[in-house]
Amino acid sequence: MTTVRIQGLGKRYGSTIALDDLDLEIGVGVTGLLGPNGAGKTTLLRCLATALAPDRGRVEAYGLDPAAAAQRTALRRRLGYLPQDPGLYPNFSAAALLDYVAVLKEMTDARRRRAEVRRVLEEVGLTDRASVKVRKLSGGMRQRLGLAQALLGEPDLLILDEPTVGLDPEQRMLFRALISRLGETRTVLLSTHQTEDVGALCERVVVMRQGRAVYDGTPRGLAEQAEGQVWLSAEAPDGNRMYWRNADGEFRTLGAQPPNGTPARPSIEDGYLMLLGPEIAAGVVAR
Amino acid sequence: MTAMLSEPAPAVTPARVATTSLALKEARLLLGTSTLWLGVGLAVALCTAWGWTTEPRWDTFTANSGMASLVLAGFLVLIGHLAASRDHRHGATDSARTLPASTRRRTVALLALIPTAAAAAALAVGAELVLLMPAWPAGAFDPWLLTAAVVIPMVGAGLGVAVGSWLPSTPSGPLTLFGVAAVLALLPVLGSSAGALSWLLFPVVIDENVAPEIPRPTGWHLVYLIALLVVVTAVAVLRYWRLVAAVAVVLAVVVAVVAVRRQQAERLPITPDTVAAYLDESAQQCEVRGSVTYCALHGYGRWISLWQGAVEPIVRALPPNVTNLPVVRQGSGPATSVVVDQHWGRHGTWARDSRLDLSAEYIRVLLDMPEQLAGKPGPGSLPERNRAVLPKGSMELSTGPRCSGAGQLRTVMALWLLAQSDTDGRALLGDREKLRFGRVDFGQAEIEAARRLLDAPRGRVEALLNEKWALLRSPAPAGDALAAFGVAELPVSSGGSACQ
Numbered sequence: 001m002t003t004v005r006i007q008g009l010g011k012r013y014g015s016t017i018a019l020d021d022l023d024l025e026i027g028v029g030v031t032g033l034l035g036p037n038g039a040g041k042t043t044l045l046r047c048l049a050t051a052l053a054p055d056r057g058r059v060e061a062y063g064l065d066p067a068a069a070a071q072r073t074a075l076r077r078r079l080g081y082l083p084q085d086p087g088l089y090p091n092f093s094a095a096a097l098l099d100y101v102a103v104l105k106e107m108t109d110a111r112r113r114r115a116e117v118r119r120v121l122e123e124v125g126l127t128d129r130a131s132v133k134v135r136k137l138s139g140g141m142r143q144r145l146g147l148a149q150a151l152l153g154e155p156d157l158l159i160l161d162e163p164t165v166g167l168d169p170e171q172r173m174l175f176r177a178l179i180s181r182l183g184e185t186r187t188v189l190l191s192t193h194q195t196e197d198v199g200a201l202c203e204r205v206v207v208m209r210q211g212r213a214v215y216d217g218t219p220r221g222l223a224e225q226a227e228g229q230v231w232l233s234a235e236a237p238d239g240n241r242m243y244w245r246n247a248d249g250e251f252r253t254l255g256a257q258p259p260n261g262t263p264a265r266p267s268i269e270d271g272y273l274m275l276l277g278p279e280i281a282a283g284v285v286a287r
Numbered sequence: 288m289t290a291m292l293s294e295p296a297p298a299v300t301p302a303r304v305a306t307t308s309l310a311l312k313e314a315r316l317l318l319g320t321s322t323l324w325l326g327v328g329l330a331v332a333l334c335t336a337w338g339w340t341t342e343p344r345w346d347t348f349t350a351n352s353g354m355a356s357l358v359l360a361g362f363l364v365l366i367g368h369l370a371a372s373r374d375h376r377h378g379a380t381d382s383a384r385t386l387p388a389s390t391r392r393r394t395v396a397l398l399a400l401i402p403t404a405a406a407a408a409a410l411a412v413g414a415e416l417v418l419l420m421p422a423w424p425a426g427a428f429d430p431w432l433l434t435a436a437v438v439i440p441m442v443g444a445g446l447g448v449a450v451g452s453w454l455p456s457t458p459s460g461p462l463t464l465f466g467v468a469a470v471l472a473l474l475p476v477l478g479s480s481a482g483a484l485s486w487l488l489f490p491v492v493i494d495e496n497v498a499p500e501i502p503r504p505t506g507w508h509l510v511y512l513i514a515l516l517v518v519v520t521a522v523a524v525l526r527y528w529r530l531v532a533a534v535a536v537v538l539a540v541v542v543a544v545v546a547v548r549r550q551q552a553e554r555l556p557i558t559p560d561t562v563a564a565y566l567d568e569s570a571q572q573c574e575v576r577g578s579v580t581y582c583a584l585h586g587y588g589r590w591i592s593l594w595q596g597a598v599e600p601i602v603r604a605l606p607p608n609v610t611n612l613p614v615v616r617q618g619s620g621p622a623t624s625v626v627v628d629q630h631w632g633r634h635g636t637w638a639r640d641s642r643l644d645l646s647a648e649y650i651r652v653l654l655d656m657p658e659q660l661a662g663k664p665g666p667g668s669l670p671e672r673n674r675a676v677l678p679k680g681s682m683e684l685s686t687g688p689r690c691s692g693a694g695q696l697r698t699v700m701a702l703w704l705l706a707q708s709d710t711d712g713r714a715l716l717g718d719r720e721k722l723r724f725g726r727v728d729f730g731q732a733e734i735e736a737a738r739r740l741l742d743a744p745r746g747r748v749e750a751l752l753n754e755k756w757a758l759l760r761s762p763a764p765a766g767d768a769l770a771a772f773g774v775a776e777l778p779v780s781s782g783g784s785a786c787q
Contacts, residue, residue: 049385076387077299087379100312104388106300108308149382 002027003187004048004157009057011043011211018043019054020211030183032198032219033191034272035208041191042084042161044208048189049081049159061157061187077106080155084162086146090135094126094145097134101149120148123178125171139166147175151182158182160190164197176200195269198222205268207275215275219268226270229254231261242273306392310399317366317403326362327411330355334415342590342631343424346496349432352415353491356408356436357471360443360490361464363404367447368460371397371523375455391527397448398520404444408437422633426586427499431509432492438512439490445519452523487511487547495629497557498565498618499585504553507546514543566618573614578602580614584629587617593631597645600708601653604745606753613652615645625652639709643721646708647701651724654697655760657690657786658725690786692727694779696758696765702729702737703748712741727786736765736774743772762787 004026011019018040033041046052047059050066059066064075089097098117107113121127124144129137137145143166150158160179164172179201182188192198198205199219207215207222215222232250237243237258246252253261254273266274300308317323334355338348369376371394374383383393412433416424450463477485486494492508517539525532555561564570571582574591579598581591594615602612614624625648632641651658692698701724706712715721716734740748752759755768764779779785 046381049381051381051384073387073389074299076385079385081382081385083381085378085381087374087377087382089373089377089379100316101386103309103312104383104386104393106305106308106387108300108304146382 004059004061004189006044006048007058007060009044009047009054009059011040011047011052011054017211019047019057022057022211022213024206024213024216026187026189026204028183028185028187029203030179030188030190030201032202032205033189033208034193034195034198034205034222035191036276039208040211041208043211045081045159045161045189045191046083048157049079049083050076051081051083075157077153078155079157079159080150080152081158082146082150082160082163084165086142086149088134088142088145088149091133093131093133094121094137094148095130097145098149098152102152105153107153116152120151123151124148125174140168140171143167144171144175147178156186158186158188158190160188162192163190164192164194172197195267195272199268207272209276222271222275223266223268224271226254226266226274228263229256229274230264230266230270231257232264233258233261235260237261302392305388306395309388309392309396313370313396314399314403317370317400318407320366322362322366323407326359326366327407327414329362330359330408330411331414331418333358334411335418338419340633340637342593342633343419343422344426344496344629345424345428345586346426346432348415348419348424349429349436350491350493350495352412352436353432353439354493355411355415356439357491359404359408359411360440361468363400363440363443364447364450364464364467365460367397367400367444367449368451368463369447370400371448371451372455372457372460376457391524394448394452394524394527397452398445398523400444400448401441401516401520404440405437408440412436423589425588425590426496426584426629428586429503429505431505435491435505435509435512438509438516442490442512442516442519445516445523449519449523452526484547484551487550490515497562498570499587500570501555501562501565502553503555504550507549507553511543511546511550514539514546518543563619568616568620571616571618571620579612582614582616582620582624584617587629590617590631593642594627594645597642597708598625598649601646601649601704604704604707604749604752605653606749606756608753609756613649615649623652625649640721643705643709643715647705647722647724650701650704651727653704653760654701654724656692656697656701656724656727689726689728689784691784692724692729692762692786693733694764694777695733695762695786696755696768697760697762698724698727698729698733699736699740699765699769699774699777700752700755700759701727702734703740706737706741713738716741732777736769736772736777739769739772739774747772 002025004024006022006024009019009022020040022040022044033044035041043052047054048061050072053067061075062078064071066072066075092100095117098120099113102113102116107116118127121130124147126141126144126148129141134142134145143163147160147163150160164175167175176197179188179190183201183203190197190201202219205215205217205219205222206213215225231253233253234250236251237253241253241255241258243251243253243258251258252264254270334351337351337354341347374380446463446467447460450459471489474485474489477483487508490512492505496503518536521532521535521539525536566584568582571584572588573580573582574588576591576595577599579595579602581594583591598615611623614620615627616624617627617629620626625645627645630641632638702716702722705722706715709715716738722734751768758768762785765774765777767776
């Protein structure tokens with residue numbers, strides 16, 4: 001069942017097109033947004049989170065249209081948003097910050113609010129840092145605190161912009177467990193550059209380029225975009241091919257079969273790179 | 288196209304409840320700000336320091352407390368600005384914008400800083416009063432002026448929120464504070480008399496109260512401050528209620544102008560003639576302690592004990608048959624009275640200096656020595672003696688020509704009497720700065736003679752006082768009256784310079 005519908009969404013920053021007539025429908029579960037820098041992922045998330053008004057088109061979430069002031073506020077009551085820069089007040093303690101955000105989320109009952117703060121701190125593994133000032137938290141802890149503020153009030157729609165930045169492998173594993181659990185009942189939309197996160201978390205992935213969705217399907221389907229175009233070889237291929245040396249010392253090539261190349265199983269990253277076309281491939285080759 | 292899931296919306300918190308909850312949160316955040324308590328502590332410390340050297344009076348206390356509140360208001364300008372610009376400073380604009388609490392609600396909630404500032408200011412004023420203990424301000428209590436000390440920090444908090452709402456960049460707060468401080472510092476430069484417009488625009492009434500019962504339009508000053516508070520509050524919410532806030536600003540400015548005009552109109556011109564009735568005997572309440580009458584202005588009854596401490600040691604040394612002792616009067620009085628003003632030192636040397644000044648003045652009147660002032664009918668009769676009634680432009684009253692009390696018996700006895708009023712009379716006689724009786728000059732010979740008297744048994748000196756009392760109240764030379772104490776005849780000043 002669709003919970004978020006985007007129709008003909010457009011947004012420009014001067015002469016730069018951030019979103020170009022984008023259509024998308026999202027339902028309950030975890031949806032990943034992949035795309036190079038400047039593809040329009042953050043702009044899309046900001047429009048969905050009601051932080052930014054689109055130039056044209058329509059967004060609808062849970063039957064609410066953020067273009068209408070009353071519905072926008074109603075939608076804000078049902079969403080949790082973790083922006084790229086969560087903007088946490090450095091002089092607040094972690095618990096005080098969450099308590100403040102909880103008040104801004106209209107949790108007026110102090111006892112319930114305290115319980116909710118304890119809950120989200122536990123969810124992100126920051127219970128023992130509750131009284132530590134934000135400025136004294138590490139980057140990963142701040143990212144988790146940002147996630148905690150998004151989780152306050154158990155929102156129906158969770159919008160996370162690069163949530164795994166700064167997380168160590170253990171924290172990332174905890175994060176994946178948390179998000180996948182939330183995705184069972186809620187709509188979670190996250191943007192990331194980590195294709196592993198997409199593979200591990202998302203039932204659905206949308207790849208964006210130049211403000212448009214160039215792929216919308218399953219992570220497996222994204223990997224299949226590179227089917228028959230991934231090769232392993234002992235020697236570096238020549239010609240205009242995209243390749244890199246993997247941990248086993250073999251050369252992994254995308255595109256035409258190199259001499260002595262044996263076919264390899266494509267990954268999500270392979271599919272993503274193939275999908276983004278020759279300009280990215282050329283960039284990799286140039287490096 | 289698939290069907291859109293449209294679940295029922297969760298229960299919505301009523302806007303008023305949500306705003307109140309946020310306002311309470313903002314108030315608690317302010318109360319948890321160490322900068323606020325630093326400001327409160329500094330305000331209390333400054334007020335206490337400024338009033339440390341003098342016995343407290345309501346007019347000086349409210350002026351000191353008001354100035355200290357101005358310092359606290361400065362802190363609140365910064366705190367209010369930081370609170371209102373919180374999101375902009377930390378890049379939280381995006382996440383804050385996506386929360387159900389609108390910027391309007393957040394700004395309205397920030398107005399909770401204003402009553403919280405009032406509570407902090409009231410606490411500071413209370414602490415300033417407690418720190419006066421065991422003393423307590425004398426004079427006329429003016430509730431409007433005390434309230435002003437609470438309202439000024441409210442204006443500061445409101446100004447901080449208003450500036451933070453419109454100009455959230457970090458430098459705006461300090462720059463606003465600097466600008467306001469510069470304007471306030473300029474006001475006294477633009478006009479220094481108590482009734483000047485620039486002084487009336489100054490948030491604190493710092494001119495001295497000439498007499499406790501003189502009517503002062505301080506209520507209008509409070510109205511002016513409240514109008515300022517309305518202006519800054521309305522500016523803070525102008526973005527959300529344009530018409531109402533704009534009307535409120537206009538009305539408040541009109542009220543402020545009217546309040547200042549009323550102050551100008553109702554302020555009594557301070558001249559010796561206009562204030563005489565508020566300082567003369569009809570305005571004083573008298574009380575007899577021992578054999579001396581003390582008359583205090585309204586609210587100064589507690590100071591009688593202080594005056595008594597200066598006068599009593601002298602009276603105790605006088606012959607029992609001496610009657611018609613000078614009356615100690617606060618304000619103004621007839622020539623035979625000793626006039627004190629509304630200043631009295633507190634703590635250590637400041638208290639001692641006030642006590643010695645009164646002792647010396649009491650001795651001067653008692654022994655009919657010429658007073659300090661020139662060309663006036665008699666000692667202690669002038670309302671101008673109250674420093675706040677000095678004629679416009681003059682820093683102090685003119686003094687008459689000095690005269691010589693050298694060789695006069697009363698000069699020696701005055702010095703001995705003064706030595707009685709201090710715990711270490713001998714040391715006092717070594718401090719020329721403290722030995723002053725009106726316009727009377729004297730030399731080391733008279734001081735040495737007084738020392739000889741101090742060395743003698745007190746009973747012998749008191750007997751001399753008894754015997755020579757009539758002579759003591761005249762400029763008669765000592766002659767051989769002190770020979771029994773080992774004092775040779777003192778050289779007398781010749782010519783017209785001798786004191787009469």
